[in-house]
Amino acid sequence: MTDTGSFDAQSASAGCPAQAGAVRMTGLEYQKMPSQVYRDLRRAHGSVAPVLLDGDIPAWLVLGYPEVAYVTGHEELFARDSRRWNQWENIPPDWLLMPFVRYQPSVMFAEGDEHRRRAAAITEALEGVDQIQLGRDCQLIAHQLIASFAGGGQAELMDGYAHALAMRVVVQMCGMPASSTDTRQLVNDLRITLDIAHGDDPVAAIGRVAARLWQLVKDKRANPGPDITSRLVTHPAGLTDEEVVHDLIAVIAGAEQPTAIWICNTLLLLLTDERFAVNVSGGRLSVGEALNEVLWLDTPVQNFLGRWAVQDTQLGGQHIRAGDCLVLGLAAANTDPQIWPDAHVGAENSSHLSFGNGEHRCPYPAPLLADVIARTAVETLLERLPDLVLAVEPAELSWRHSVWIRGLTALPVHFTPLAQQPSSSRPAAQSPPSQAMVG
């Protein structure tokens, strides 16, 4: 990402009067300590803070847990169709955040009955995934990836393990061959669309992703199989090819990036926090608890863009005008002192807002699928490489330049090299991978 990467410690001096004192979402401070930034914003503005997005475009960052729950729970007041934004005349066509806000005819921007129709088809398509088989397939892919670096005694786990695993699993669920050149290009393009990395063109990348998926939909109409895409094209909702393509983009991008980051943020917690470091193998604090703690304290989707006000209204003491943009501060809401006055996070409590809330929340079976993928990835790695340690000091790790996603650029590790074994001798290989992980 360019300078859209984080909150600027300096308040913007100019801009819309309604945004007086707004904080620019730029600078470098945020990546290191987002929780501090949220605390400062909350102290200065309360639970709804005026912010300036890239190019000083005004928006509201919703920081309070009750306020995020309220916004997401009241679609009649705060809706998803970005075409109602009152700032469009100020937004250049090549705006860096365009991939997040440009209206697309997908489930993400649909409202009311149309959203229910699309979301129901996705929910049923995801419900068709057999979670036991999914776990076996993840285990097999995990063993294959680990075998590719286990003999070297060192690895980079972000791209080399978490992204590679999550993408292979997700494309396989959607009915694409997991290890083709196409798939690698797709992974790269998805990263560009979400990361807005230096010099890359996110609009071109999303075009390439769409072209690949148009082909997939065509293939599955002609020859349906036991996979998510086939279940979408044959669903009684009668989705058009265009609708399926847009919804597949939502499913793949929505699944791969956050799940991969969830894996790495959990590994980082396990490798750096002594509560876990000494106890995972001893069984006192489990991988499940680490996964849940990450969703509370270091959640992959930190801020979600967003909702647009349907009419003038009040929120958290701020006057919101019709067409204003609201960014869902999911990470800030999860650590809202109103819900955790002692900054204590319940290990068994999963009422965080990391999967969103309300009509547009992450569709019901998706968090369960993400849990199977992330848990299997982490457990398999720790079983295979039990003496895994970070290869650098935690302070030397760098975070992606994104205020939307909280993920490492790389997770370098060391471990005792394992003698190379053919992947077919691994325990997981005894269960053949399904073609598409379906029930």
Ligand code: HEM
């Ligand atoms: C750690 C993993 C994941 C996280 C943190 C996550 C988070 C989110 C968030 C924050 C939203 C927006 C909610 C809102 O607007 O209120 C969302 C929506 C969505 N997610 Fe996930 N997600 C994850 C995994 C997945 C997986 C595995 C899938 C699919 C297999 C998926 C598919 C979707 C879809 C299709 C939407 C759009 C829903 C709609 O607008 O109706 N996500 N997710």
